[in-house]
Amino acid sequence: MIEWLAFWLDDGYNPDTIYLALANIVLGISLTHAYRHVIRRWNWVRLPFFRLAPRVLLSVLVLASIMTFVNLPFDRTLYPELFINEPVVLFGYLMSWGKTMFAWVLSYTAYHYVERTRDAEIEKLLLKTSIRETEAKVLRSQMNPHFIFNALNSIRALVYEDPTKAQQGITQLSNILRNSLLADRRKTVELREEIKTVEDYLALEKIRYEDRLNAHIDLDTRTLYWQVPPMMLQTLVENAIKHGVQKAVGGGFVEVTSWLEADAKDHDLLHIRIRNTGVLGDKEASDGFGLKNTAQRLDLLYGSPASFHIVQEKEDIVCAEIVIPSQSDTIFRKNDTKNITSQAA
Structure with missing residues (x-):
């Protein structure tokens, strides 16, 4: 992101850079929205941790790969001097987007996982209270x-x-x-x-x-x-x-x-x-x-x-x-x- 900002300033507010940044924002929102749909559709937050963790890591890899392969063609055209050693650049892209996506996915999943665990505990307490109250009514009557x-x-x-x-x-x-x-x-x-x-x-x-x-x-x-x-x-x-x-x-x-x-x-x-x-x-x-x-x-x-x-x-x-x-x-x-x-x- 710092490199983008430097190139953007050096190029005198290159419109292509601005369009690419906006496209990344739209793509990022779309991908994260799709992730939210998946995690809700398949109730991942209900899974135990040892089953949830691999799914989260796989999601991060998929999201980072999509962002990388979408950005690579545009960046190769805008900044060809960065792609002298392309395999290293590709790895750097994956690592950069991976860290970004990992931070977002982890924070989103952890928040909803904790919320779901808390809601489940409350439901169990309410169910237990309801059962105890029903038993008490039967005994009283x-x-x-x-x-x-x-x-x-x-x-x-x-x-x-x-x-x-x-x-x-x-x-x-x-x-x-x-x-x-x-x-x-x-x-x-x-x-x-x-x-x-x-x-x-x-x-x-x-x-x-x-x-x-x-x-x-x-x-x-x-x-x-x-x-x-x-x-x-x-x-x-x-x-x-x-x-x-x-x-x-x-x-x-x-x-x-x-x-x-x-x-x-x-x-x-x-x-x-x-x-x-x-x-x-x-x-x-x-x-x-x-x-x-x-x-x-x-x-x-x-x-x-x-x-x-x-x-x-x-x-x-x-x-x-x-x-x-x-x-x-x-x-x-x-x-x-x-x-x-x-x-x-």
Whole structure:
């Protein structure tokens, strides 16, 4: 290019030189546009690096050769003194145009390769988030149908014996079903709302088990407005009655307590403990609906900060404990998902 400029100035603005420069600009734009078409048409940016690199180098060679063999006839006519040693000149042309084309092709390909890799990562994150959200919705919406049948049978038995209590039972069952339907639309609810569902559930089970079921709920007032997964405690209490109180000859108890406890970083964690009469069998520990459901939902919503453990506290008492991180951590995770979505848009 410097030689062209020197000859151009020495020749007094030779029109042929100007036309050749303009022709090179048009040809360069055309070739690079063709390269863009090829790289998009065959989705080269989706290829792994070891397959993309040879294609880029071959493209540089092809583009440099085209520019060289187009320019050579014109330059030989305009500047014959440069072509005394033609093979060396040809090699120099290829090297000169090769460097120019390599710089452009490399920068263009690298930019789109990085962009494509970034977009692919965002798509994977969005897909993973969508899958996790779908799984969470399925888990939130699940309810044991046997409970509904048993509750309806219990209420039916009260229709003639105690109509007032039967009406109350219908209201409690309606509240549980409504909350079960709403659980599909909400990720979390306040603990006090979830406990109201648990109380309605226990009241209906009390109709069935009468004195064989004793229930006690003791909550720290600081935890009442803490956000928890909907229908999670109800499912665990149902699991406790099904695998514990129901199987005990003399009946049993269910106890729900909550409190706040700081972790090593002085962040508050919500602890919820459910104790009940029962024996923790291997099948219940690995396949129990309430247990598996709870572990999956906590992992989907909070990840590693949350935990769920169940142990045999005593010979006839099972203890399950849930740990949920602070509400700010939950908001942070939601904001991360929103940021990913906005980047994809």
